[in-house]
Amino acid sequence: MMPLDLDANATEPLRPEAREAVLRALETGGNPSSVHGGGRAARRILEEARRAVAARFGGEVVFASGGTEANALALHALSPSRRVLLGATEHAAVRAAAPPGAAVLPVLRDGTLDLAALEAALRDGPPALVCAMAANNETGVLHPLSEIAALCRAHGALLHVDAVQAARLSVELPGDTLALSGHKLGGPSGAGALVLRSGIALSPLIAGGGQEQGRRGGTEALPAIAGLAAAVTAPYDAARLAALRDAVEAALGEGAVIAGQDAPRLPNTALAVLPGVAAETVVIALDLAGVRVSAGAACSSGKVARSHVLEAMGFGEDAGSGIRLSLPWNAPDDTPERFRRAWEGVRARLSSRRPALAT
Ligand code: PLP
16 A cells, blocks of 8 residues: 655645646747747746746746745845844744844744734834744644734835745735745645745846846746646645544544644644654654654754754753644545554554553
8 A cells, every 4th residue: 555645744746737737848848048939938838837826926926946945035135234033933944044143033832923022023123024934834833924914014024924835725925025835835846936026126046147037047947837837726625634634633642732733724734742752753653654754844854853843832842752744735535544543553652662642
């Protein structure tokens, strides 16, 4: 039997619409900057993809290599001459791109951004750039973006939103810039986008041949971009996924704490904290039982560390005990039952070491 994929937040399975669009673009070939007929055919695919992404999110679209680059481009362009404020649970892509003096804003116990702390920070000092992720990649917790955007507007701050995980849902550009990644939506890896409010000046992070109106140099990765555009318009059954996710959470039984369970969350994501258990032990045991999950963030090349997200949410010594279960867009209907069977075996083995899990 095929393994059960519960690691969609690392990468979503390729959607058939995206596969078709990739193949069409590969067959067309060409460089969108060439002036001859072949180049013009490639340009048509590129501009159609741009229109599809713009129609879905609003704003102008600059294509990049993925979510990390789109976030880095926004911070590179918007952070000079502004002080940067970022949430404590931001992804490493944003944290690494922030300047050294950036201020880190706390989150509440449920994982949402502390709005009182944001307001106090905005009131106090020169114009800011606020970085707030739409949905957290580990917990799925959705930040209150309309309140954050209103506070930014009231205090003359710019707002950059990392929407890499939330783009599956209908998110409209709430601030000035928004980052996307194709492979988190069911497109291929290799393409992402920065969506920006018109009028925002964007100095390139990568200069070069003037592509993307001088805002991102380098020949566009046309097949991956076409796949991204097909994926953003593909249907996403959030209600079905939420029901399956809730049933998976119920199958965990007692002894597991779902981080951010009381906050609005992505419909496909659960971060189960198993106090006293090392997350990597569970990841390996579930893999052997045919279920693929990850320990918190999966972006660190197989390394499992304490989760800065759980630390920021106050989980203290249990910050290394979070198992992320994230259902793909095509999760089978028997996902909860298959997970329950695998989990019961794993739990029985773990409970000899950690009795609370046996209850
Ligand atoms: N932002 C978030 C919230 C993510 O989850 C990820 C990847 O996990 C990224 C940014 C980086 O995206 P990419 O892998 O496309 O570079």
